[in-house]
Amino acid sequence: MTSDLDIYEKQGFAGNIGMGTKPALVIVDFLVGFTDPAHFGGGNILAAIAGTEKLLAFARAKTWPIAHTRVVYADDGSDCGGFTRKVPALRRLTETSPLTQIVPQLTPAPGELILRKRNASAFFGTELVGWLAARQVDTLVVAGCTTSGCVRATVIDSCSHNFRTIVALDCVGDRAQGPHEANLFDMKQKYADLMTNEEIETNS
Amino acid sequence: MTSDLDIYEKQGFAGNIGMGTKPALVIVDFLVGFTDPAHFGGGNILAAIAGTEKLLAFARAKTWPIAHTRVVYADDGSDCGGFTRKVPALRRLTETSPLTQIVPQLTPAPGELILRKRNASAFFGTELVGWLAARQVDTLVVAGCTTSGCVRATVIDSCSHNFRTIVALDCVGDRAQGPHEANLFDMKQKYADLMTNEEIETNS
Amino acid sequence: MTSDLDIYEKQGFAGNIGMGTKPALVIVDFLVGFTDPAHFGGGNILAAIAGTEKLLAFARAKTWPIAHTRVVYADDGSDCGGFTRKVPALRRLTETSPLTQIVPQLTPAPGELILRKRNASAFFGTELVGWLAARQVDTLVVAGCTTSGCVRATVIDSCSHNFRTIVALDCVGDRAQGPHEANLFDMKQKYADLMTNEEIETNS
């Protein structure tokens, strides 16, 4: 994508944001159903979960506000809509389905927020923005899967709400490498900084 | 992206949506500043504007509700935020700047909605959702630029609001071909149908 | 409030809206905890529940889309905020508390939407707007409690989203008569029509 990169640079994209003074961590959809290629998994998602274990430990040590998201639809499908029309298999993600449980290595601790959502973005139709406002958060670090789906959608909304937005590079994964990389490119150009765990720790 | 496509198919993505009974057209950011590679333009944007001229004529003939978006910031930058931090050049897009004027070939007709926005999505911080609800719209056809930026963000929000979402293939453009194609792939898998002008006309 | 009424009339408030072609019913917070004056009940709430039984039967016969709301906070209070700071007793409204169960006479039928919310409005941080859009609803009939709290907040948001908004007069109740009447006055002037069950049936 050399020529692509050229025009972005020439037009002044990819400005540096940096960490603010009050970060929070949101972990998007690291659910059992996204660890298995027979359901919604594949690619580098397992590696991203391993990276997130470390980031979560760091965030807890720093007492950052921490939120986890789950995709959950009503058992009778009464809250299904555009997303499930496009991806009908999502309808299996009901409250008690094993597929919608957060992976054990990232089990939420008491006091951490668990958001149920029906769409890609962790902000859409949820209490996330008010929860961040209540904590005077200025920086949202985003981990989760998939990079090209719910992470990307969450990052756009985070930027639109004017939070400094950091994509945790070691902590986002996708079922396929092409969309993973293409979306990292887009997010870096327009909405977020990309940082490794090491860079996040150094800058916090 | 053969292997990428394989896993999406296997997991049941890219379900067909189809046109509903009450479509609307939103034309995203076809502004003078996006026609010039020295500002935010380049790639296939001019071709997409030409395609949109035809689609707009069709939509008017069908009396679809039609909305146009502009990116507009306050002269003093008081409403700038996350997006302008990442892309500082956007701050030049003020109300009277030549860069923020809709291109002449797509000049809004009386009664068509003109949305001013500060972020990528045409829904974020605007009156779009209420305007669609007032017209009982069930299908949103999206044209505009860039495919990898404001079109993608608008399409995600449209899907989240449960509108049948159609990306008008002849009518979306980007400054660079790689992100254009990568985002068409993502949108087709998760949020929208892709249709040519001919397919839109046939199905309306 | 004679003189109050005079200035509203003179300034052109309280325009008539009327029922549209595609109504939905939302029943706000008719929960066990709101039937008991020892918790959040009192006033005319029981009478409003009785009125809502009739309206619900009518809406089901007409196959209107029907949504019910519950106020539900996390067991550990992780999603509490501004509302619970002002009314700390609300924190007891957790998923399995008897207080947050919908009253038996209004038990949701399969396929009816059940919204969990943390704030006054049924729209805030919920999937309501997308659920209405998916059904091309143009009219929202609002029942529930309290008139001066969650009903009022829901009605404002419904009007802002451009739904024709009808307050079901026989079906809204409050713990206290003064706020009940004052809020009916405000809603009639600015956001909604007030209709009895009989008027709703006649106009549907």
Next chain:
Amino acid sequence: MTSDLDIYEKQGFAGNIGMGTKPALVIVDFLVGFTDPAHFGGGNILAAIAGTEKLLAFARAKTWPIAHTRVVYADDGSDCGGFTRKVPALRRLTETSPLTQIVPQLTPAPGELILRKRNASAFFGTELVGWLAARQVDTLVVAGCTTSGCVRATVIDSCSHNFRTIVALDCVGDRAQGPHEANLFDMKQKYADLMTNEEIETNS
């Protein structure tokens, strides 16, 4: 409303919020059209404007973030909806109408945010929440008119977003005394603290 007050107290309403560490001021709709009883004015609105002059001077001295709202509809009415259906006279509030200009004694200073809105709440369809997030605001002080309309709607949304919400008692006005007082009662019970200018200054 003695008996009304009794049940609210018994049920634990009207908890004290207090000022946080990072307040902002929003001044709602103090427009020329709301100063004249022949349009939308009357009651104690002029007194509230006088009170707001003092509060605005204080907020500027403290360098609080300051936002002003205007109600503005498109000249061709393309963005009119539920609110204008109920109050048709609002349609006269267009960008260049003398009625929609902020009163001269409260003229925004450079860098203060000016929000154009089409509905009651200053949050609905505007960039307000992101602007507050960008400034890590935890407390929103609300002045403006009318108490029973746009102030009340803004206060509900502010509380829902978890901002500590303060109604500036000397700075809110209404065309009629009954709704003014009834809405102060509701807001105090459920969403906000009521403070005089003196109390705001003492607690800041």
